[in-house]
Amino acid sequence: MDYFVKASKLTVGYDGKALIKDMDFAVKKGEILTLIGPNGSGKSTILKSITRQLEKISGAVYIGENEINEIDYKEMAKTVSVLLTERVRPELMTCYDVVALGRYPYTGKMGILDKEDKKIIEEAMDIVGIKELSNRDFQKLSDGQRQRVLLARAICQKPSVIVLDEPTSYLDIKYKVELFEILKKMAKEENVAVILSLHEIELAEKISDKIMCVKGDRISCFGTVEEVFKKDIIKDLFDINDEEFEMYFSKGILVD
Amino acid sequence: MKKTDKDIFNEYGSFDKVRYGLFFFFMLILFVIITILNINIGSVNISVSEIFKIIFFKEGESGYYNIIWHIRLPRICMAAILGGALALSGLLLQIFFNNPIAGPYILGISSGAKMVVALTLVYFFKRVGHVSSIALVAAAFVGSMISIAFILFLSRYIKSMSVLIIGGIMINYICSAVTDFVVTFASDSDIINLHGWSLGSFSASNWRDVLIAFVIVLITSIIVFLLSKPISAFLLGESYAKSVGVNVKIFRVVLILLSSILSACVTAFAGPVSFVGIAVPHLVKRGLKTSKPVVVIPACFLGGGIFCMLCDLIARTAFSPTELNISTVTAIFGAPIVIIVLLGNSKRRD
DSSP states (O other): OOEEEEEEEEEEEETTEEEEEEEEEEEETTOEEEEEOSTTSSHHHHHHHHTTSSOOSEEEEEETTEEGGGSOHHHHHHHEEEEOSSOOOOTTOBHHHHHHGGGGGGSOTTOOOOHHHHHHHHHHHHHHTOGGGTTSBGGGSOHHHHHHHHHHHHHHTOOSEEEEESTTTTOOHHHHHHHHHHHHHHHHHHOOEEEEEOSOHHHHHHHOSEEEEEETTEEEEEEEHHHHOOHHHHHHHHTOOHHHHHHHHOSOSSOO | OOOOHHHHHHHHHHHHHHHHHHHHHHHHHHHHHHHHHHHHOSSSOOOHHHHHHHHHHOOSOHHHHHIIIIIIHHHHHHHHHHHHHHHHHHHHHHHHHTOTTOOTTTTTHHHHHHHHHHHHHHHHHHHTSOOOHHHHHHHHHHHHHHHHHHHHHHHHHOOOHHHHHHHHHHHHHHHHHHHHHHHHHSOHHHHHHHHHHHHOOOTTOOHHHHHHHHHHHHHHHHHHHHTHHHHHHHTTOHHHHHHTTOOHHHHHHHHHHHHHHHHHHHHHHHOOOOSHHHHHHHHHHHHHTOOOHHHHHHHHHHHHHHHHHHHHHHHHHTTTTSOOOHHHHHHHHHHHHHHHHHHHHHHHTO
């Protein structure tokens, strides 16, 4: 099968200054690509650039057949949905209202939800397990709950590509596991391409099909989990020595 | 009986619709009552039956007839239209800056408009002897844009909203200083005109101005209402708005332009009016328990009209025959609401 998201010679950065240069990577539908790397290495910058939140410096990103700058905003919104790290503070909006905004690209001129929209919103809330929160004020939720509401929002946008920037930040272990189950399901059952960035590389190993290591001004490594998760590569990526590596990855702390 | 998921979802929509309906109904009644009170009370009290006779059958005692048709009605209409415009202008700024205490007065936008209008008035009185209302609106718009340009410039470097508001207050002082300077050195006959106006008042409204204000405000407000959908996407912030397909660059410009036209229109006809832009959207959103633009936009407009008519009634009658400035009254009601919003906000951020 063909690659659905493809970057070639992509250079990204802020204010015209290149941060990470000449990246080549590609993801198929149904695959999960995870970006790992030290803090501040530019994972978010890459994600923002491929979702057009940020103007890329040079190179091309193709989604489906088209280069992203040639896709119109609405079409793009029907193809790609995002979960961002920035905090949102909507005043007096229920969770349902927040999730419903994911239907934006599909509703008419005044944004009125029809039956179909409502069904999809319900399903999305069901998948994420937040149905009972639908009438609650979004601002009064815990961070973990908000994150799940925003995930439901991204899901009901019915994307072919979902991009998540550090989606586990506010979640405890139970929700992390649930999140990964949801993402795996989306990838395998609905044939969605999933692109995310993660802090926790041990989690990245478990859910990803492809891994991309971001360090310095380029991608230091891109490949399958087996190819990337080698001691030397990880040590080099996070600048750790043998002892530190053993300390973090030693087995035997948690046995049955 | 235990509620199923289905019930929860069904109730969700219907409860809200009932609340919205009741709220609008309540506002309409309030609107009618305040309108009648406004016509009824004044230096001459006119009975309600007399009012009906004069308005609907255009008959009755000619003194009363003149008071109603030439003094009170245009003034009421002006207060209603401009009040609505102010509330809407404030709402748009709050959405733009994603902050509930943004408003045309507090950000110095009204003062910018006031300054340019004052300069225009003095200049035209000297050269031409009169100024058309449209020219005043245009002048106010230019002034609004100057202030907004400055605020936008500041907002690129200052992310904290409270600091930005201080920037707005400084703009306020600078523009007021310039206005005072102009007023001080203007010739005597200009000052009488300028002084009353620069403090804010709905008095001396006439039908011609009402018509102009009505057309401008109506068209702008309809456009705002039609933009409910992108505005709703903007409630989650710019990045998410972008991600669902809003052309954020264009939309930001449109928001600012619409907000400026509305507040410029107010400043041109009534001078700067304080706090309505913050107080009314806040009260309306609390009352409706939502910030959905489709319902909040019309409710804000209606609420702004009611609020200004009520304040104008108080301004006219509280210390009659002396008339208060409209801002004196709106500040008494509006400023405490701003403080409440601030307190609520700081609590939520913990």
